[in-house]
Amino acid sequence: MVTEGRFDLPQGTLDLLIMRVVALGPIHGYAIAQRIQQMSREALQVQQGSLYPALHRLEYKKFLTAAWQPSETGREAKFYELTARGRAHLRSETENWKRLTDVVGLILKGTLEGIS
Amino acid sequence: MSWLRRLFARKRMEIDLDKELRFHFESQVADKVRSGISPNEARRLARLEFGGIDQIKEHCRESRGTLWLEAILQDIRFGLRQLRKSAGFTVAAVITLGVGIGAATAIFSVVDSLLLRPLPYPNAPHIVRIWMTFAPRGMMEIPLSEPEFLEFRQSQNLAHVAGFSVGTITLTGSGDPLQVTASWGTSDFFTVMGTAPFLGRVFTSDEQLQGQAQVALISHRLWQSRFGSSREIVGKSILLNGQSCTIIGVMPEKFGFPGNDVDVWEPLPIGPLSDKIGNHYLNLIANIKPQVTLQQARSEMMTILDRIMHRYPKYYGGAAGLGVSLIPLRQQMVGNLRPTVLVLMGGVLVMLLIACTNVAGLLLARGEDRKREIATRSALGATRSRILHQVLIENLLLFGAGGALGLLLALACIKALSAADYLNIAATGGVKLDLRILSFAAAVSMLTGLIFGLVPALKASRSNFNDALKTSGRDEMGSHYRTRVRSLLVISEIAFSLVLLTGAGLMIDSLRNLLGVNLGFNPDHVITMRLSLPEARYSIAQTAAFYEQLQDRVRGLPGVQAVAIVNQLPMSDVSANASFDVEGRPSNTDINVADTLIISPEYFRAMGISLIRGRFLDGEDATHPPASIMVNETLARKVWPGTDPIGKRVRLGPSYPWLSVVGVVADIKNHGSNVATKPEIYFLLTRQMFQIWIDLRSMSLVVRTASEPSQIVGAIRGHLKQLDPNLPIYRISTLKDLVASSISQTRFPALTLSLFACAALLLATIGVYGVLAYTVAQSRHEIGVRMALGAQQGQILGLFIAQGLRWAALGGCAGIVAALVLVRFMRSLLFEISAYDPGNLLAVIAVLSAVVLLACSIPALRAARVDPAVAMRNE
Numbered sequence: 003m004v005t006e007g008r009f010d011l012p013q014g015t016l017d018l019l020i021m022r023v024v025a026l027g028p029i030h031g032y033a034i035a036q037r038i039q040q041m042s043r044e045a046l047q048v049q050q051g052s053l054y055p056a057l058h059r060l061e062y063k064k065f066l067t068a069a070w071q072p073s074e075t076g077r078e079a080k081f082y083e084l085t086a087r088g089r090a091h092l093r094s095e096t097e098n099w100k101r102l103t104d105v106v107g108l109i110l111k112g113t114l115e116g117i118s
Numbered sequence: 119m120s121w122l123r124r125l126f127a128r129k130r131m132e133i134d135l136d137k138e139l140r141f142h143f144e145s146q147v148a149d150k151v152r153s154g155i156s157p158n159e160a161r162r163l164a165r166l167e168f169g170g171i172d173q174i175k176e177h178c179r180e181s182r183g184t185l186w187l188e189a190i191l192q193d194i195r196f197g198l199r200q201l202r203k204s205a206g207f208t209v210a211a212v213i214t215l216g217v218g219i220g221a222a223t224a225i226f227s228v229v230d231s232l233l234l235r236p237l238p239y240p241n242a243p244h245i246v247r248i249w250m251t252f253a254p255r256g257m258m259e260i261p262l263s264e265p266e267f268l269e270f271r272q273s274q275n276l277a278h279v280a281g282f283s284v285g286t287i288t289l290t291g292s293g294d295p296l297q298v299t300a301s302w303g304t305s306d307f308f309t310v311m312g313t314a315p316f317l318g319r320v321f322t323s324d325e326q327l328q329g330q331a332q333v334a335l336i337s338h339r340l341w342q343s344r345f346g347s348s349r350e351i352v353g354k355s356i357l358l359n360g361q362s363c364t365i366i367g368v369m370p371e372k373f374g375f376p377g378n379d380v381d382v383w384e385p386l387p388i389g390p391l392s393d394k395i396g397n398h399y400l401n402l403i404a405n406i407k408p409q410v411t412l413q414q415a416r417s418e419m420m421t422i423l424d425r426i427m428h429r430y431p432k433y434y435g436g437a438a439g440l441g442v443s444l445i446p447l448r449q450q451m452v453g454n455l456r457p458t459v460l461v462l463m464g465g466v467l468v469m470l471l472i473a474c475t476n477v478a479g480l481l482l483a484r485g486e487d488r489k490r491e492i493a494t495r496s497a498l499g500a501t502r503s504r505i506l507h508q509v510l511i512e513n514l515l516l517f518g519a520g521g522a523l524g525l526l527l528a529l530a531c532i533k534a535l536s537a538a539d540y541l542n543i544a545a546t547g548g549v550k551l552d553l554r555i556l557s558f559a560a561a562v563s564m565l566t567g568l569i570f571g572l573v574p575a576l577k578a579s580r581s582n583f584n585d586a587l588k589t590s591g592r593d594e595m596g597s598h599y600r601t602r603v604r605s606l607l608v609i610s611e612i613a614f615s616l617v618l619l620t621g622a623g624l625m626i627d628s629l630r631n632l633l634g635v636n637l638g639f640n641p642d643h644v645i646t647m648r649l650s651l652p653e654a655r656y657s658i659a660q661t662a663a664f665y666e667q668l669q670d671r672v673r674g675l676p677g678v679q680a681v682a683i684v685n686q687l688p689m690s691d692v693s694a695n696a697s698f699d700v701e702g703r704p705s706n707t708d709i710n711v712a713d714t715l716i717i718s719p720e721y722f723r724a725m726g727i728s729l730i731r732g733r734f735l736d737g738e739d740a741t742h743p744p745a746s747i748m749v750n751e752t753l754a755r756k757v758w759p760g761t762d763p764i765g766k767r768v769r770l771g772p773s774y775p776w777l778s779v780v781g782v783v784a785d786i787k788n789h790g791s792n793v794a795t796k797p798e799i800y801f802l803l804t805r806q807m808f809q810i811w812i813d814l815r816s817m818s819l820v821v822r823t824a825s826e827p828s829q830i831v832g833a834i835r836g837h838l839k840q841l842d843p844n845l846p847i848y849r850i851s852t853l854k855d856l857v858a859s860s861i862s863q864t865r866f867p868a869l870t871l872s873l874f875a876c877a878a879l880l881l882a883t884i885g886v887y888g889v890l891a892y893t894v895a896q897s898r899h900e901i902g903v904r905m906a907l908g909a910q911q912g913q914i915l916g917l918f919i920a921q922g923l924r925w926a927a928l929g930g931c932a933g934i935v936a937a938l939v940l941v942r943f944m945r946s947l948l949f950e951i952s953a954y955d956p957g958n959l960l961a962v963i964a965v966l967s968a969v970v971l972l973a974c975s976i977p978a979l980r981a982a983r984v985d986p987a988v989a990m991r992n993e
Contacts, residue, residue: 031138032145050142051174059181070134073141075148080138 016048016056018099021084021092024066030079031057057082065091135175143168172498180501189504190511197512204484208516210884211480215520217877218473219559220527225466226555227528228535229459232452238372241312241405245447246412248279248402248419254439261398264388267304269426270402275415277407280306281386281400284376286650286816290844291357293344297650297848299379300358302386310403311375317341318352318367326385332363333385338371340381358382359652360844376401395433403447416444457946458867464940465618465874472614472878474563476885478570479607481513483892485574492575502576509575513567521560528556604889605925612929612966613936615875615882619962620937621944622875625868627958628949632861638786638795639688640726643679644820644853645827646687647834649845651815661815662805664841668819669718671837677824682721683803683817686713688788689860690849694812698799700757701767701776710768712753712797713788714812719802722783724820725853730754732764732781735802739780743806748781753797768799774808777801790860792949818849827852867947879966883973890922891977901981902989915982922974926967933966934959 023029023037034057035048060066065088073079084092143164150160201208239245248270250260262270262281271279282303289296305323308315316338325333334356336345345351355362363384374380406415419442427434434440452459492505500508532551649668651661669681686692696714699705719736722729730751739746747768754763767776785795801807803814823830831850838845858865894901901914941953951958 030141032142035142049169050139051169051177054139054142054174055177055181058178062181075145077141077144078137079141080134 015099016052017060018092018095019046019048020053020056020060021065021088022096024082024084025089025092028069028071028081028083030073030081032079034082060088064088135178139171139174170498176498176500180504189507193508193511194515196508197515200512201515207480207484208519210888211477211516212519212523214473214476214480214881214884215517215563216523216527217881218470219521219524219556219563220531221874221877222466222470222559223524223528223551223556224531224535225462226559227532227550227552229463230552230555231550232455232459237448237451239311239313239375239447241310242447244277244405244408245310246404246406246415246444247447247450248404249443249445250398250423251441251443252439253441258443262400262402263395263397264400265395265430266426267388267400267402269422269429270404270419273404273415273418273422275407275410275418277405278306278310279402279404280304280310281388281402282307282376283386283399283401284380286848287358287382287384288360288650288652288844288846289344289356289358289382290360295844295846296344297648297846298340298381299377300382300384301376301380302384304386304388307383307386307403310405311373312405313370313373315367316370317349318365320367321385326387332361333366334358334363335367335369335383336365337369337373337381341368358384360654395430404444406444412444412446416442419444457944458863461621461867461944461947462870464943465621465871468614468618469874469878470559470562472611472618472881474566475607475611475614476881477563478566479604479611479885479889481567481570482574482604482607483888485571486892486896488575505575506572509572510568513564513571517560517564517567520563521556524559525551525556601893604892608886608889608925609929609932611882611885612926612970613933615878616930616933616962616966617937617940618871618875618878619966620933620941620959622868622871623958623962624941624944624948624951624953624955625864625871627951627955628947629861629864629868631950632791632864635787635791637688637791637857638727638784639853641853641857643824643827644724644822645830646818646820646849646851646853646856647831647847648687648816648818648849649838649847651842651845653815656815658807658809658814659805662803662807665718665803665817668838668841669720671841672819672821672834675830675833675837677830678821679824680720680724680820680822682718682724682820683716684718684721684820685716685812685814685817686788687818687820687856688725688786688853689790689856690818692816692818693789695796696770696799696810696812698768698770699772701769710757712749712799714810715798715800716803716812716814716817717800721800721820724822725786726822727786728784730782730784731762732779734781735800740802740804742804743775744801744804744808745775745777746780746802747777748783748800749779750783750795750798750800751785752795753799754779754782756797770810791857792861792864819847820853864947864949867944879969882966883969886922886925886970886973887976890918890974891980893921894918894977894981897981898984898989901984902986905984905986905989911982914984915978918978918981919971919974922970922978923967926970930963930966934963 019038020034023034023041029037031053035050035053038046038048057066061068061082064085066082067085068080068082070078071081146164146167147157147160150163151157155163248262249258250262250266251258252260264281267279267281270276273279280303282301284299284301286297287300289298305321305326308320314320315335318335320335321333336351341347341351351365352367354365356365357363369383406412423440423442427440495505496502528551651664656664665683669683672678672681686694694714695711697711700710717735719734719740721727722734732748735746735748749763757763758766763779763782765778767778769776783800787793787795788798789796803817807814819834821827821830821834835847838847904914937959938954945953
């Protein structure tokens with residue numbers, strides 16, 4: 003997941019991002035990767051090696067369901083959708099994330115005194 | 119049951135996964151083409167970006183929960199394929215495991231039933247046998263007389279004391295006459311044993327005292343074979359020795375005391391007025407009271423013995439050295455088998471060690487071989503736990519097969535061992551396959567398998583992929599940790615084999631010495647059988663007349679060369695002896711004791727015993743009262759050293775006639791090949807025979823024939839029926855078989871240990887060959903380099919042979935030390951060979967070296983034939 007000019011995703015955040023993207027409506031794996039890249043303004047590039055295991059994991063945990071539907075190009079693609087359980091999970095995880103970033107932000111705000 | 123559904127929907131899921139990833143890939147390519155890259159280039163770039171598709175798939179599979187059942191099935195399939203692919207390894211490992219587990223289980227089951235499992239008598243732990251001892255003459259098991267028994271019965275430390283004797287009895291009526299083994303016991307006999315009858319009741323003390331009540335119990339076996347398992351048998355009458363007798367009970371199937379062959383139990387009439395102090399015929403059994411030690415009981419017995427000696431001063435005359443010994447029942451029953459069984463147990467333990475070592479070596483080599491495979495699999499995304507699972511399953515398959523083979527072998531061995539009647543296994547309740555032992559043996563080898571199977575796999579899966587691929591397939595000779603472990607395994611295998619070979623060698627030498635013993639008679643072409651004439655119908659004169667007629671009739675049969683009778687046949691357990699006085703010397707009955715053999719004139723010719731001096735007893739001697747005897751060389755040497763015994767006279771006591779020695783015969787091994795010959799006196803059975811305490815009515819018929827002797831049995835039976843239809847014959851055996859069974863105590867461990875040693879040698883050969891072949895395979899590159907640098911074929915050959923010989927030397931040294939420590943435990947099984955016999959040790963070392971050399975030569979030759987060009991190009 004690491005590439006030049008971009009940065010590491012903290013552990014577990016990929017699942018959160020995927021669910022956030024899927025929450026917008028049924029979507030297939032390739033589009034999810036594209037969308038994350040877009041939304042992060044090209045800062046995040048999700049590799050297939052991480053994306054698909056994560057999707058399958060979420061599906062196994064019943065946060066996502068999947069169905070085969072024709073894609074925009076007409077080919078069949080596996081479209082993922084958030085389940086009720088997934089929606090609840092996403093909500094609480096998003097809350098957690100916000101609280102975490104707020105707290106971390108509180109501590110890290112201000113000048114880089116003592117570092118540089 | 120989603121995992122179950124998923125298991126069957128596996129194919130579907132794989133297709134979906136493939137389709138999903140392909141869609142991603144195609145979309146990526148399409149996007150690149152849209153941005154102006156040529157289709158070919160777009161594909162190439164997309165493939166680069168995409169990375170290892172199989173790795174992704176594996177990760178996806180794993181994130182879908184633990185597919186354990188699917189994984190296990192897959193692993194089993196994969197494992198079976200792997201095992202089939204390396205059939206050599208599989209066969210070697212399975213056989214090794216099977217032999218190790220099977221032999222260990224069988225021998226330990228025997229040990230268990232002989233030495234550890236409770237005897238099939240409820241009171242067994244408290245039962246002791248009581249003997250009188252007379253240490254100065256080395257007599258440690260003297261039976262007791264009736265007055266002594268009555269005194270011992272007064273003991274405070276013993277709950278019950280019973281006396282018994284054993285003999286044979288003729289059963290007639292309803293079918294052919296049958297000679298059966300019978301036991302006569304006092305009323306407490308069954309109380310001491312603690313066994314209740316299967317049907318009916320045991321005899322009461324009244325019945326015992328009267329003696330004439332004529333009641334009997336019969337064995338379960340006799341009840342089935344003779345009386346058709348009829349429950350109405352109790353209360354019926356049978357004829358025993360021609361006398362009517364009421365059956366009052368049937369003993370349970372497992373009850374076989376005092377011997378497993380006993381079919382009839384009768385009360386032994388002993389009254390309070392018994393005064394036959396000198397008649398030592400009673401065997402004593404007793405129950406020790408709880409909380410009384412053997413020591414306490416024994417010291418009380420000694421006090422009682424003192425009392426007896428004071429009461430009968432005339433008989434005992436203050437004899438010093440008399441004692442009493444109390445021996446726990448089990449020790450009495452299996453005591454003399456203990457060394458055999460323990461030696462076998464040691465042998466089988468060593469065998470299990472060799473098997474484990476061999477499997478360890480095989481697994482190690484295999485682990486090395488699979489390093490590349492495992493590294494590849496982990497590079498393709500298999501997690502370590504998955505790889506370990508797989509190796510574990512494969513080991514389980516291997517050990518399952520080995521264990522199953524072991525189980526079959528154990529069952530076969532137990533069957534064979536139970537059939538070896540000299541082990542007397544039936545008396546202790548028979549051998550059962552012990553599942554605890556089977557699981558123990560399986561667990562030990564399984565543990566070996568886990569350690570030596572999993573550790574290499576664990577290492578391989580942890581190691582760097584590149585390193586693994588680079589080094590695998592090549593292994594530098596010498597200072598390598600793994601090479602050292604393998605060498606150590608081979609060395610220990612050689613050492614263990616040497617120990618077993620030494621033991622087997624000693625037993626085989628003992629057996630050969632025993633077989634080489636000059637028996638003094640010729641056992642070929644002789645058939646023997648035993649007869650017992652009932653006292654009620656046969657006086658001594660009638661007995662002699664009967665045997666004369668029988669011999670005359672048998673002599674007329676075609677092919678018969680000589681016919682005779684004898685009261686104690688060589689190698690049989692019958693034995694009679696007497697003390698005698700020598701004319702012109704003071705009576706010394708302590709020293710002048712001889713075995714008394716009652717024969718007919720043709721005995722020496724029938725047996726092939728040669729005359730040393732004087733003449734044989736002949737038909738002329740048989741026509742008048744006994745006046746002449748023959749003696750054996752041992753007696754002649756002992757009583758008349760340096761003088762001619764012919765014409766000298768002896769008598770059996772003051773009231774007996776003088777008998778003059780007319781001839782001396784060669785010594786024969788009457789009591790077994792490994793028992794020193796005792797002094798012997800030969801008497802003719804005549805119609806005017808004097809009364810003597812020896813049983814004159816039970817005789818063995820000895821028939822020497824021109825051809826196969828057992829063919830004549832039917833004809834003899836026919837003549838016997840004409841003479842006396844109610845007379846059974848029993849113990850029909852060729853003399854050769856009698857001799858063979860007399861050395862089974864040596865033959866059995868000799869054969870078993872040899873079998874172990876052969877198996878061990880085979881396993882060690884496989885081990886040495888396997889490890890060296892593996893080393894050669896690993897060093898092909900190095901060999902190639904050496905040869906390219908000018909090493910000769912001979913040098914390469916020498917290199918590997920030297921390696922094998924180094925192993926043999928180290929293993930041999932360790933083995934010799936271990937063997938010298940261990941062989942002393944088998945001293946009591948050896949015959950005329952020292953446990954430290956250097957010849958045996960040298961032979962063993964020679965055999966082992968030869969085998970190691972042979973095992974090494976094939977891989978070494980292969981190494982010498984390595985083509986340097988090919989070997990180096992291979993890398």
